[in-house]
Amino acid sequence: MAGIGFELRKLFVGRGAIAKVRAYAYASIITAGTMVLAVMLMLGAQLLTRAFGAADIQTETLVVLMIYAMLGSLILSSLLQMLLSRYVADMMYQKSTGRVLPSLFGGAFLLMIPGGLLYGWFLWTATDITMLDKALNLGLFIVLIMVWLQMAYITAAKDYKRILLGFAGGVLTVFLLGSLLLYLDMSPVTGMMLALFCGYGIMMVTFNGVLLTIFPAGKGSIFAFIEWIGKYPDLVFIGFFAMTGAFVHLIVMWFSPLGTVIAGHFVYAPLHDSAAFFAYLVAVPTSVNFVVSVEVNFYQKYKRYFSAITGGGTLSEIGLARENMKKVLTQEIFRLTQIQVFVMVLFSVLMRYALESLGFTRDMIGMFQVMAVGYSAYAVGNSMALLQLYFNDRKGALMTCMLYFFLNLAGTLWTMNRDPLYYGLGMTLAGIVMYGFGLIRLLTYVRSIDYHVFCGQPVLAVQKPNLMKTLATRLNRRASSLEKSLLRYSGKGDMQA
Numbered sequence: 001m002a003g004i005g006f007e008l009r010k011l012f013v014g015r016g017a018i019a020k021v022r023a024y025a026y027a028s029i030i031t032a033g034t035m036v037l038a039v040m041l042m043l044g045a046q047l048l049t050r051a052f053g054a055a056d057i058q059t060e061t062l063v064v065l066m067i068y069a070m071l072g073s074l075i076l077s078s079l080l081q082m083l084l085s086r087y088v089a090d091m092m093y094q095k096s097t098g099r100v101l102p103s104l105f106g107g108a109f110l111l112m113i114p115g116g117l118l119y120g121w122f123l124w125t126a127t128d129i130t131m132l133d134k135a136l137n138l139g140l141f142i143v144l145i146m147v148w149l150q151m152a153y154i155t156a157a158k159d160y161k162r163i164l165l166g167f168a169g170g171v172l173t174v175f176l177l178g179s180l181l182l183y184l185d186m187s188p189v190t191g192m193m194l195a196l197f198c199g200y201g202i203m204m205v206t207f208n209g210v211l212l213t214i215f216p217a218g219k220g221s222i223f224a225f226i227e228w229i230g231k232y233p234d235l236v237f238i239g240f241f242a243m244t245g246a247f248v249h250l251i252v253m254w255f256s257p258l259g260t261v262i263a264g265h266f267v268y269a270p271l272h273d274s275a276a277f278f279a280y281l282v283a284v285p286t287s288v289n290f291v292v293s294v295e296v297n298f299y300q301k302y303k304r305y306f307s308a309i310t311g312g313g314t315l316s317e318i319g320l321a322r323e324n325m326k327k328v329l330t331q332e333i334f335r336l337t338q339i340q341v342f343v344m345v346l347f348s349v350l351m352r353y354a355l356e357s358l359g360f361t362r363d364m365i366g367m368f369q370v371m372a373v374g375y376s377a378y379a380v381g382n383s384m385a386l387l388q389l390y391f392n393d394r395k396g397a398l399m400t401c402m403l404y405f406f407l408n409l410a411g412t413l414w415t416m417n418r419d420p421l422y423y424g425l426g427m428t429l430a431g432i433v434m435y436g437f438g439l440i441r442l443l444t445y446v447r448s449i450d451y452h453v454f455c456g457q458p459v460l461a462v463q464k465p466n467l468m469k470t471l472a473t474r475l476n477r478r479a480s481s482l483e484k485s486l487l488r489y490s491g492k493g494d495m496q497a
Contacts, residue, residue, distance in 0.1 A: 035280070036284055039278070041174060043277075045066065045174075045178070046062070049192060052179075054182075061189050061263065067268060072115075080110070080239070082152075084225065086232060098216045098217075100153070101211060106224070110223070112146075115142075116138065116142055119141050127264060129266075133187075133190055137193055140197045147207070153211055169202045173195065175195075178191055234397075234398050237398055238389075241398070241401035241402050248405060248412070249409075249424070250273060253269045253412065253416060256417065271363065272367060272423060275424070276367075279369075279371035280371075282379075283379035286340045287379065290386070297328055298332050301321070302329075304324070305449075322450065336380055352365055352368075367423045370423070375431070377431030377435050378435075381404060381434030384442050388442055391445060396445060403433060404430050404434035408426060411425065
């Protein structure tokens with residue numbers, strides 16, 4: 001879990017100022033690009049449709065369809081994102097790169113079928129939405145699942161220019177095609193849905209092209225990765241609670257007095273949602289700085305400590321490497337926290353004026369500022385959970401993420417029917433608790449790292465019954481048998497020719 005973003009480190013070491021600025025731009029795109037893009041596209045789509053004279057109900061329908069497709073696909077893909085990251089890292093470590101790309105397509109297939117059916121039923125209940133709009137929205141939901149999963153793989157890429165071009169091409173397609181379709185008097189919802197589907201489709205195809213230049217197409221079953229579900233089931237829950245926890249307060253608030261029914265089961269809280277999506281942007285600097293500081297500074301000390309253990313280092317060398325690692329870890333944690341606090345204050349103050357120009361009310365600005373604090377706490381708290389995974393403290397990471405999810409859920413349920421002054425307070429308190437608990441758990445675990453490394457492992461490797469491993473083995477055998485049959489058939493065809 002120490003990562004598949006090793007190539008990013010090369011961009012920051014021994015380079016000039018301009019090169020480092022470019023490296024930060026690449027890191028920003030790769031680590032936070034898709035989420036920032038989602039927020040910006042939602043804002044841009046609203047402004048574009050209104051500029052072409054769309055009615056309020058059309059704009060609201062478009063926004064709701066975008067929110068549900070994006071959040072639904074994001075939460076669904078979170079079930080496998082963390083697990084696939086671990087699988088890819090393990091395959092790269094084992095130099096079994098041929099098993100990487102099949103896992104991407106297997107994971108996408110595993111999520112798209114049940115997820116598509118469930119989301120399709122959800123769309124079917126919305127009788128006020130046209131069949132074409134439903135089909136386009138379902139297509140966007142499916143494409144987004146693939147894009148979210150690709151981001152667990154794309155950090156291994158070296159071709160950052162093509163990644164950047166993929167993002168740029170997607171954005172330009174959305175706005176240029178959307179403008180053209182609206183100019184041709186197409187329905188605002190249909191036109192922007194088609195533009196979004198094409199834009200994210202371009203991104204998906206571009207990212208697949210990038211990945212195919214890095215990893216071989218591979219052989220064997222596309223479901224071989226499910227063995228890792230049996231090995232690390234906690235990673236499924238860590239990914240789910242970490243991601244869902246960041247947005248569960250939105251879902252709860254849809255059923256508050258602020259909630260508005262658009263069509264069928266599609267409801268949302270426009271005042272709260274708008275404030276929340278802008279507040280989420282405050283977490284971006286931590287996402288970028290985490291990758292940069294951890295991969296460049298902490299990881300070197302982390303690697304040196306474990307290399308001293310596995311490379312036959314003396315006790316004094318191991319002890320020195322351990323203390324250096326702990327020192328740098330502490331420095332990077334508090335540096336990350338300081339930067340986030342600074343960004344939070346600056347962002348909350350400056351964005352206030354921009355939001356006022358966009359028509360935000362006093363209550364919306366208050367919610368935005370409260371949630372900016374909450375998302376800042378979540379950003380650094382989530383970083384603590386990721387650092388716990390560096391040391392394979394999956395139990396600690398799971399407790400950290402579950403704590404945030406349930407506190408956010410309970411806190412939002414408590415505030416949803418109260419004065420707007422309290423909106424966002426539940427997720428803010430949950431984020432602060434997540435950060436505090438995650439920090440204490442991490443530092444406590446690292447303080448006893450020698451015990452966990454030398455004494456926390458089983459004396460004998462015991463093979464436990466693993467249904468997922470058995471299933472993966474059978475699927476691999478069938479895939480191998482099918483490949484051999486196809487090769488034999490192909491060979492006979494060639495001979496006959």
